[in-house]
Amino acid sequence: MKNRLKVLRAERDWSQANLGERLDVSRQTINAIEKGRYDPSLPLAFKIARLFAMPIEEIFKDEIDEKKK
Amino acid sequence: MRQKQAHTRYMKIFAPAMLVYVIGILTVVYLREHTEVARTVLIALSLVPAVSMIVWMWGHMRYITEIDEYLRAQQVKSIMFGLAAIMSFATFWGLIELLVDLPPVPIFYVVPGFYLIQGLSFAIACRLGRNEESE
Known part of the structure; x- marks a missing residue:
């Protein structure tokens, strides 16, 4: 699953550790999500969406849906 | 931060439990080899490292439930890796002991x-x- 977390974080000038603190997760978790090595759980994805005040689908893109387009 | 708190809590269980485990095993081995302590006493003392192991595992289980989901997944993977490695070694060594004249490795x-x-x-x-x- 692709995501725009790195871009959204950079727009706000937040470090990975900073974003991790806001989401109550570790810096390693943010790094793994940004690199696409880990897909967050639904509760964490909702938390991220709430933090950036955006719908989940604007942050996370399903690669299968992307290929269909 | 939550992860650091979980790690600190884990270390507070891990360090003393490991110490008790090591001291318990060394004590039983030493007493068996160098003293005339009754076997029932040694058997009772053998429970000390066994119980510390339970405490240790309980601390690890609590740690896994307290860290975030990605670190938890990493922990589970590393536990599976550790189990696979040690169980395959134990199986191999156990069989080799039956076939070749090798010194038995204590199961602890x-x-x-x-x-x-x-x-x-x-x-x-x-x-x-x-x-x-x-x-």
């Missing part, structure tokens, strides 16, 4: 062996993540 070495491999694989997973980040 399984615990430090497991934790050594589990800890190493978790550290490697964390290091790989850190290297990717610095790319």
